[in-house]
Every structure is written in C-alpha cells, then in structure tokens.
Amino acid sequence: MESAFDTRHHYDDELDDIRAALVELGSMVAANIRRAGVVVTEGRLNEVDAVIGADRPINARYHDLEEKVFTILALQQPVASDLRFLVAATRILYEMERSGDLAVNIVKQVRRLDGVPTDLRLDGLVLRLSDASARMFDHAVEAVATMNAAIGIGAEQEDEETDTVTGDLFTAVTERQDAIGLEACVALFYIGRFFERIADHGVNIAQHITFAVTGEFPDGDG
Template sequence: MTETRRVFHEELDAIRSDVIRLGALAGEAIEAATNALLAADLAAVEKVVANDRVLDDLTHDMEQRTCLLLAQQQPMAADLRMLVTVLRVIHEIERIGDLMIKVAKAARRLYPHEIDPKIRGLIDRMRDQAAAQLRLAIEAFADRDVARAAALVDMDDVMDELQKELFQAIFSVRSPDDSTLQLAVQMALVGRFYERAGDHAANVADRVQFMVTGHFSFEPSNADG
C-alpha cells in the first residue's frame, strides 16, 4: 500500500469514528431535551441549545473533510459509497439534534404548567424509542450490518403507534382552559418531533443499506425537518 493510500484509509477510519461520535451526541441531546421538558428546567433548555453547537460544528467539519477526500482521492466502489453515505448520514443526525432543540424549547412555552402523568409517560416512551432507533442505526453503520439496518423499519412502526397514543391521550383531556389548550398544542408538536427523529434514524439505516450493497432496500422515510 502506498503512503497516499495509507493516509486515505486512516482518514476514512477517522471519519467513520466521527459518525459514531456524532450519533452519540445526538443521543445525548434526545436524553437532555426530554429531561428538560419533563422537569420544566429552563436552565437545562439553554444547555441543550448551547450543546447543539458542538454537534453542528462536528457535522460541518466532517462535511468538509469528506468532500476533500472525494476531490483528492477520487475513490471507487465501496470507499466511494462509504463517503457518499457519510455526507447523507451526518445531516440526518444533525437534524435529530435540531429537533431536540425544539423539544427542549417547548418547556419554555409550557412553563409553569405541569404535564399530565399519562402524557409524561408517553413522552418518556417516545424518548426511549427515538434513542433506541438512533442507536441501532449508528450500530448498523459502524458494523456495516444490513440486518440491523433493516430492523429499523419495524422499529419506526412502533414510533408511529406511540405518536397515535400520544394524540389520543392529548385529546382525552377535556378542559376549556386556555392553558390546557396550549399544553395540548405543544405536546402534539413534541410528539411530531420525536416521530421525525425516528424517521431520520430510519433514513440513516437506509443509507447503510446503500453503503453495503450499492442499492436501497427500502424507501427512505419522509422526514421533513
């Protein structure tokens, strides 16, 4: 192996490791944003917003490094698919971080009202589901595991069902009070943010299918944020 190729493969490994790191940061954001929301902790909301800068900076750094490798090395076959996949995957992960900022900021609009216990329980479950889907997607990327990637399809169905349960719980609360209406609107939006986070994780998995096999095995989810 020439020195140029050795350096190229070292940078490939570094980029792969940074994708895993990026996924870990997004996973931390899911946890922190949910905790801030459920605890009505406005200081924690500010931390979630501030920490997103780290995720954004890493995403932009990885994008530049990946584009530079594509331009300088002109990789072929598997290496090319890996780099193209990275360019898509990092933005799917970045969007999960952006969605968690929206989850955290909902705490500001709800403060100081308390969240109904049943709704709190469903938000907890959606948090766990989003984190599990992201974790599985990153593991599939790290291990080039098509079977794990395919499992995200069924997991995304679970998230969709949780969102339906959340909506039912929201609309079961009967009150003419304006604050209750505001709570319902915010909780519906929060449920949508978790559902979209799950869609982004599913899209990561679909990119893994392409990276390993050269084709998409299922239709990417329509995550619009």
C-alpha cells in the first residue's frame, strides 16, 4: 500500500467516471449510426422507429452528463489538464448529441426512398459513405477511451474519404435525377449531407481530445 492515499482520489474517480460515460455515450451513438446506415442501405422501414427510439436514452444521457460536468466545474475548481478535459467534455457531449440527432434525421429520410427503383451505384456509394462516417466516429470514440492525442491530429486527412464519397454521391444523384424522382434526390442529398456531418463531428471530437491532452488544438479549421 505505498502511496496509500491519493490526495484527490474521489475527484479522480469523478473524472474517470466522466470519461467512461463519454465513451459509453459515444458507443451508443456509434451503434445508432451503424444501424441508421443499415436501415438506409437495406431500406428496412420497420427499423426506423427503433433508431429514433434509441436516440432518447442518448439525449437523456447527454443532459445528465452535461449537468455532471457542470457540477464538477462548479464544485471541484479543476485546473490545467483537468480543466481542459472537462471543457473538452462539454464540447464532445454536444458533438455526440448532434451526431445522434443526425442518425435519427437520416432514418427519417428512408420513407421518402420507399418504392424508388434499386440503383447499385447509388446503394454502393451510400454504403461506403455510411461506413466511412461510422468508422470516423468510432475512431473518435476510441480517442476518448484511450485519451489518444494522435487521432485528433490525423483526423482531417482521415476524413477526406467521407468528403470524396459525398461528392461522388451528389454527382451520381444529380445524374439519376429523372430516374429516381425529385423526392428521392432530396432525401439522398440529406442522407449524404448528414453522414458527412457525422464524420465532421467525429473529427471534432478527436480534436477536442487532442486539446485536452496536449493543450493545443490541432492545425486546421477545427
């Protein structure tokens, strides 16, 4: 029992709990993002409500955690790395909550796609996009779980794939305008835009972790 007595053991526990809860929330959001991708690419209309329903606990958890971070800021007077982490945590919470909302928004577009003729090129691009953004988001959650500053530093480059695929998707949709109809076009634009936004949130989360760890925000427009 050397060093039997950390001076702020209880406070350290609280910070650990916040980090663990962030990872858990991120995992819940990530799971819903993947599910939204499946719903969109396989047209599983019957699972739309499940994805929407799964966002409720995410929101509840978000508010709960936000309050906890707020309370710790008020009561424990964090400084230095603790302060950076908690400030980053409030931003990460916001990014995660928004990402969860975007997954909900994505599945809501699925009904508009009902009855649209199958197009392999479009399905392939949506699949690639959903996969890429989900991976980006997973990576961000990993950065939180391991407090890995490197992930945030490389995040902009990593995110380029999503941007490229989104551009390809928009081009393909425009070309097939007449075949699939205006409503499906709008739906697909939204879906593309939302997945891309999710990946952006993932980038931001990883960058907030970089800030929490190093005290510096990664270069880029962050």
